[in-house]
Amino acid sequence: MAITFVVCIGAALLVVCGVLGVYLRNTIRQASNQQMLNETDEYISRIDKQIQADFQTLETLAIFMGQQERDLSGSFGQVLHEANQRNDFISMLYFPVGQNGIASIVDHALQTDVALQSLPDEAQEVIRQALAGESSISRLFKSEYADERVFLYAVPVYDEDRVVGALAASDHVEIFSDILDGNGVLGGNGYIHMLGTEGKYLIRSQRAVVTEPMETIFDGPYFAADEAEGVRLAMARQESVFSSFQYQGRTYQCLLAPVGINGWYLICVNTMQESSRAAYQITRVMGFAFLGILILILFLLIYGYTVIRKNNRELFYSAYYDRLTGAANRKRFVQRFTECLESGQPLSLVALNVRNFKFINEIFGKEYADRLLCFIKSILDQHISGTEFFCRDSSDLFYLCLKQTDRDGLRARLESLMDEIVQFTEQSHSDYRLTLYCGIVLVDTPPEGDAARQATDIMAHVLFALASAKGSYQNSLWFYDAQLHEKEKLENYVESHMQQALETGAFRLFLQPKFDLKNKSLGGAEALVRWIADDGRVIYPDQFIPLFEHNGFSVQLDLYMMECVCRQIRQWIDQGLTPVGVSVNQSKLLFYESHYPETLTRLMDKYSIPANLITLEILEGLALENVDELNHKIEQLQARGFRVSMDDFGSGYSSLNTLGRLNIDEVKLDRGFLLEIAGDPQGRTRLIMSQVVELAGHLGMDTVVEGVETASDEALITAMGCGYGQGYYYSRPIPAAEFTEKFMIASGIE
Numbered sequence: 001m002a003i004t005f006v007v008c009i010g011a012a013l014l015v016v017c018g019v020l021g022v023y024l025r026n027t028i029r030q031a032s033n034q035q036m037l038n039e040t041d042e043y044i045s046r047i048d049k050q051i052q053a054d055f056q057t058l059e060t061l062a063i064f065m066g067q068q069e070r071d072l073s074g075s076f077g078q079v080l081h082e083a084n085q086r087n088d089f090i091s092m093l094y095f096p097v098g099q100n101g102i103a104s105i106v107d108h109a110l111q112t113d114v115a116l117q118s119l120p121d122e123a124q125e126v127i128r129q130a131l132a133g134e135s136s137i138s139r140l141f142k143s144e145y146a147d148e149r150v151f152l153y154a155v156p157v158y159d160e161d162r163v164v165g166a167l168a169a170s171d172h173v174e175i176f177s178d179i180l181d182g183n184g185v186l187g188g189n190g191y192i193h194m195l196g197t198e199g200k201y202l203i204r205s206q207r208a209v210v211t212e213p214m215e216t217i218f219d220g221p222y223f224a225a226d227e228a229e230g231v232r233l234a235m236a237r238q239e240s241v242f243s244s245f246q247y248q249g250r251t252y253q254c255l256l257a258p259v260g261i262n263g264w265y266l267i268c269v270n271t272m273q274e275s276s277r278a279a280y281q282i283t284r285v286m287g288f289a290f291l292g293i294l295i296l297i298l299f300l301l302i303y304g305y306t307v308i309r310k311n312n313r314e315l316f317y318s319a320y321y322d323r324l325t326g327a328a329n330r331k332r333f334v335q336r337f338t339e340c341l342e343s344g345q346p347l348s349l350v351a352l353n354v355r356n357f358k359f360i361n362e363i364f365g366k367e368y369a370d371r372l373l374c375f376i377k378s379i380l381d382q383h384i385s386g387t388e389f390f391c392r393d394s395s396d397l398f399y400l401c402l403k404q405t406d407r408d409g410l411r412a413r414l415e416s417l418m419d420e421i422v423q424f425t426e427q428s429h430s431d432y433r434l435t436l437y438c439g440i441v442l443v444d445t446p447p448e449g450d451a452a453r454q455a456t457d458i459m460a461h462v463l464f465a466l467a468s469a470k471g472s473y474q475n476s477l478w479f480y481d482a483q484l485h486e487k488e489k490l491e492n493y494v495e496s497h498m499q500q501a502l503e504t505g506a507f508r509l510f511l512q513p514k515f516d517l518k519n520k521s522l523g524g525a526e527a528l529v530r531w532i533a534d535d536g537r538v539i540y541p542d543q544f545i546p547l548f549e550h551n552g553f554s555v556q557l558d559l560y561m562m563e564c565v566c567r568q569i570r571q572w573i574d575q576g577l578t579p580v581g582v583s584v585n586q587s588k589l590l591f592y593e594s595h596y597p598e599t600l601t602r603l604m605d606k607y608s609i610p611a612n613l614i615t616l617e618i619l620e621g622l623a624l625e626n627v628d629e630l631n632h633k634i635e636q637l638q639a640r641g642f643r644v645s646m647d648d649f650g651s652g653y654s655s656l657n658t659l660g661r662l663n664i665d666e667v668k669l670d671r672g673f674l675l676e677i678a679g680d681p682q683g684r685t686r687l688i689m690s691q692v693v694e695l696a697g698h699l700g701m702d703t704v705v706e707g708v709e710t711a712s713d714e715a716l717i718t719a720m721g722c723g724y725g726q727g728y729y730y731s732r733p734i735p736a737a738e739f740t741e742k743f744m745i746a747s748g749i750e
């Protein structure tokens, strides 16, 4: 584009330059031709004037002589001789009609009895014309007295009206030499010759460029044949003509103009070469100037173009590539991925992630983590080629678009890829066991419709599959399938409807009884939330609590549930029933909320219920962080009358040691114990469980066992000395009203 532009500009400039040059050249030529014409005319008119003046002198003498006594043998000769001495003529002659004449030649004696026939033909001719009554000038002829060519003026001499004789005067052509020396011709750039018939030189200017001796202008090779022909023709017609000749490789322009006497011509030569050289020089200078400008423009354009290209490349790079690894970025990937979907070819999208990358960053440092990312990029470069591509999104998340869709092949390929990446720690002599995980979406037949939208959806699916693969402790991969799809749909629903659900009361209070094993009676209840969706379907806490803990909504939900519980207890009291203690699950986020104890107390006050009816269930994970801080919080809550229970004890990393250090009121043994006991004939789990129960007893804590599903479960935990049992054996979690009806009014538990 830029090049075309420059070429166009260049061509335009050259054309302008050329046209200007030609115009300049023609203008200069026209001007110099005109100047030649003007000056030649001027010279012709001066010659003419000179001749007229000479004629006038001669005619005056003729009148004078016509009145004289013309006795040729007497004083007349003397009169003629004296007259000749006074004027500039070389000689003067007088011929009476029908007789011989006399001749006076300056510096010579007067000759008498000169026969007309003795004179050269040219002289005889004009004298005869004068005798016939006509003034004229002769052609040039060789003078007998001077070694030069001369010409003759002749005028008739009248006595009254009768021609009585002819008066003639000769002069040499040098009379014009001062006119023709040519110093001022064309301002010094030219010269003039005077020519006779046939182009013979009459007067040859000393300033001539051609210095060789020549008779006529046509001698030598100077006039080209056609030019010479043109000149000859014009001379024959007594017309002016412009012509040119070559001399020493240069062309000279000339003008040949008739003088109007005897076929004489003036040739005015312009040292045209000089003028044209000036034009040529100007054209050349202009050409160079234009060329310079052109090169400058070209340079600027190319420079500008390169700078813009470089900037564009950099902009493109920063817009589409990741500075750290040099891999494409998400934007570029999405573009290409969308194009692939549009083309309808089968493909698979893989999301690859490093497990605990945050930890690697913190423990090994940013530089090490960056090197790991670059290493992953280099391995991906080796594994992915052709029409496949990948990108690094943010942090340690890589997306791969592969053209392979067979599950097993893909699994094997990704496993070997992950194995290679894991080599990084070996190469860097680190003991850390690096693991990776992948989420995969197979797109066998890309769905119809908006490809950009599909790309967004598929990328969300792959992240969902990735999240599902995260849980493992080794390299793992997870395919996005129908089940995951449902799960993802539900999560999307949960996240987008949670606030609305809270406002419309979609979160319902369910209660599950806690059975007092000693008294064989209802020992309390646990509040468990159920979400009744718009379509009436029940959504269970496992499907949304982890998400709410992640997005912080659990704080609002737990307080909401707490208020539901308080309202329920208030209702029991108002109904005249003896309220039972209710355990309420508390998320970690709520537990560490500032003013958490005050908030709870305000709720108790609002419904006027004693705090000791509320047991706060916290997860054992809390104890992992800071036992002292946790104890401090527990004591604050206990001081306000609340009971604190540790939920799901035994499901994680908790130890008996932790149990000993916490000032809790109750420990709930995870249902995992009962499950494990069933599959453990050696009785190790049973031993551990009974140790926990015993220790809790020693520490003054109540013990509740979760997941009591059978009578034998109950018998087992009773034998162990547990205080309470909770599980389907007694009841599933049921709506609060049903619980009231079943366990408070009818006292259904026996």
Ligand code: C2E
Binding pocket: 512, 527, 528, 529, 540, 541, 542, 545, 554, 557, 558, 561, 585, 586, 587, 617, 647, 648, 671, 706, 707, 708, 709, 726, 727, 728, 729, 733
């Ligand atoms: P959790 O506190 O350990 O609650 C006990 C869970 O075990 C309940 O599941 C209950 O239905 C289930 N369960 C009880 N007996 C049996 C049994 O005999 N067999 C089996 N297989 N399961 C039994 P649910 O209601 O789905 O609650 C799951 C978890 O969700 C709860 O575990 C609790 O951690 C959390 N959760 C429930 N409601 C709330 C809430 O309001 N706030 C918070 N933060 N978490 C809640």
Ligand code: MG
Binding pocket: 526, 585, 617, 647
């Ligand atoms: Mg619980």
Ligand code: MG
Binding pocket: 647, 648, 668, 670, 706
């Ligand atoms: Mg539990």
